[in-house]
């Protein structure tokens with residue numbers, strides 16, 4: 376009987392198994408290590424690293440990464456090896472390819488070429504990894520080819536994520552730009568309406584009220600009933616004049632242009648005082664700020680005050696306007712009934728346009744907005760924006 380320790384057949388089998396497990400470990404290392412690396416690299420470095428790893432894995436010395444867009448315009452996005460051979464490789468781009476291909480002698484200076492498609496989520500190729508060698512080598516086995524396809528799939532997933540992310544960022548920028556323009560157009564329109572009202576309807580109403588007062592003064596004593604009617608008409612006319620002024624002030628407070636944010640917000644707070652709500656200032660920064668900052672913070676305060684009058688049932692409001700480390704911050708706190716916030720501000724959608732607009736105004740200036748509220752616990756608004764506007768779109 377043969378001793379199994381000295382059986383040449385089983386020694387060979389063990390060696391084969393050992394080699395096989397070594398190759399498996401190498402394939403696994405290729406995929407795991409590259410997978411981990413790709414999460415930390417920017418797209419350029421990602422492409423280059425995959426080329427290097429693929430070349431090292433198959434012991435090939437030339438590689439190109441080709442990518443194309445919808446109109447099949449092929450671009451080289453990464454390369455490795457000597458320029459002459461890469462030039463020949465470039466011609467082997469095949470935008471219709473959807474499975475890995477090993478080619479023997481596709482051109483005189485390329486003994487072997489291996490092409491692996493980069494497949495998108497829709498199954499169509501948007502690029503290819505093309506590898507070549509200066510001297511002829513034997514074709515890799517199926518498992519190696521599959522590993523390379525997995526490597527390409529890994530890269531494709533990362534690149535596609537990056538593309539989607541870029542598209543999202545561009546879209547977000549466009550949206551911000553649109554909202555910014557919308558706010559500007561709204562502000563211009565409000566200004567125009569305020570001037571029109573001031574020069575037209577408000578003047579006419581003030582004139583009407585004056586003439587009525589003059590008429591009432593010159594009028595001979597009237598019977599009680601007619602006298603009471605005249606007083607009602609006078610009161611109505613005066614009310615109209617007051618309402619017209621308030622409308623103009625809300626559309627475009629001249630005090631904001633003439634005296635700055637603090638005075639304008641304080642004037643706006645008169646609406647709270649008139650409603651019997653106590654108003655205190657905790658910090659009063661009188662510094663003039665760039666007009667866009669003043670308008671944004673004024674509109675935030677205005678909506679905050681609207682909300683207190685509409686929803687809070689508060690008896691006390693604390694306001695603050697501060698300037699610290701290049702940041703202007705506004706606070707509007709009330710002791711009203713508060714509300715339960717079910718969702719974060721930016722996902723509230725169309726239901727809460729007032730709060731969403733406050734948030735948008737602050738973030739358009741590169742600032743932050745927060746609204747903290749608890750049922751029966753009052754509401755605290757904070758808006759903090761850079762007090763200078765370098766780099767902000769005009």
Ligand SMILES: Nc1ncnc2c1ncn2[C@@H]1O[C@H](COP(=O)(O)OP(=O)(O)O)[C@@H](O)[C@H]1O
Nearest residue numbers: 682683686687711713714727728729730731754
């Ligand atoms: N200061 C506040 N006190 C109580 N509830 C408030 C206050 N501010 C906002 N809210 C609540 O948040 C909701 C959203 O406010 P907002 O976005 O300004 O929309 P709107 O005022 O048009 O309802 C309000 O409907 C109200 O329920």
Ligand SMILES: [Mg+2]
Nearest residue numbers: 681682729730
């Ligand atoms: Mg509101």
